[in-house]
Amino acid sequence: MDAVEFWFPLLNLPEKAWKYVLQYLDTVDQLSLSLCCEELKTIINAHHPKACVTCVYIKNSVGFEIMFPGVPNITITFFDQEMPLDTDPQLPIPEIVKVKQSKYIEDDVLTQWNNSQSFQYWIDHFKEVFDCSEISLSFELEEELNPIFYNSLEKLTIGDIELNTLTSEDLVTKFVSRTEKLFINGKHPFKKENFQKICIQNFEKLHLLNHEISMDTVLLINASTMAITTKFREKELNMYLKLWKNGANPRMRCLRMSIERKLNHNLVLKGIKFEEAPHEKKMQFKLYRDQFRRNNINPEDLTNFGGFIIKRNGDPATILIVTTTISTCFQMLVHS
Secondary structure: HHOOOOOHHHHHHHHHHHHHHOOOOOOOHHHHHHHHOHHHHHHHHHHHOOOOOEEEEOOEEEEEEEEEEEEEEEEEOOOOOOOEEOOOOOOOOOEEEEEEEEEOOOOOOOOEOOOOOOHHHHHHHHHHHHHHOOEEEEEEEOOOOOHHHHHHHHOOOEEEEEEEEOHHHHHHHHHHHHOOEEEOOOOOOOOHHHHHHHHOOOOOEEEEEOOOHHHHHHHOOOOOOEEEEEEEOOHHHHHHHHHHOOOOOOOEEEEEEEEOOOOOOHHHOOOOOOOOOOOOHHHHHHHHHHHHHHOOOOHHOOOOEEEEEEEEEEEEEEEEEEOOOOOOOEEEEEEE
């Protein structure tokens, strides 16, 4: 493999000297060096920053995006020409491994290695060198992958899963039960009965965005943190708050609804006992306003109607209703 053609006698240097050399090797060079022998792999593991996020994306290729604190991220791409579909008798060895570093432009391939190692070998290597024990999965593939591909990920903890519109239900189902965080962007791939099972799963976070969600679905969700896209009117949101006060969504601690119309907060809270939240309570919602920025809405265009506190069995929840001329962001934090 091209990646292991290191001729510099690093291990012959005193420890102080080779530590100095490592400081001037970027992540790609250190990854290449780690392939030479077990001793170098151990050295790289001890001295390179550990991965803070590892994402496996499955689209028209399979790739790893590994993010590190304080140093540029790297992306490693496999099966760039042909995906290992379930019609293949076995998982092929990727002929080429492409590696690029985030300081380079998007289409600039930093390094390309001829490869003779299995995909499983690379999974194990990343795990050992960069401590990639937990991964995020990002799917955008309609076809079913070779089952052996799933086996390659069996030893890794699934941190969260992100689905885009073009995703096979069978492809995702194999992993959903192994995660506490599921993000679905667009129309989900699940049959009705399977989607209901997804909703009642005890997720830490469940995001259902850019696809309208019904009230029945919202009431089914059993996640601690929920983010959804709806077209609810004031009457429906008012009904939801009354249902919540009577015990709906008992695990929910944080809820964000992106609503595709401007709402009147007085109608939302009609018939519900509330008090205005102190100013410092409003700051808890500050981080969620980046949702408007991602949708190209200038934060200066927001009209903040302030926070309101309602209670369920004595437990308070703070509500913030933020509107633009065409949409509303409804947010709710339960403080128990």
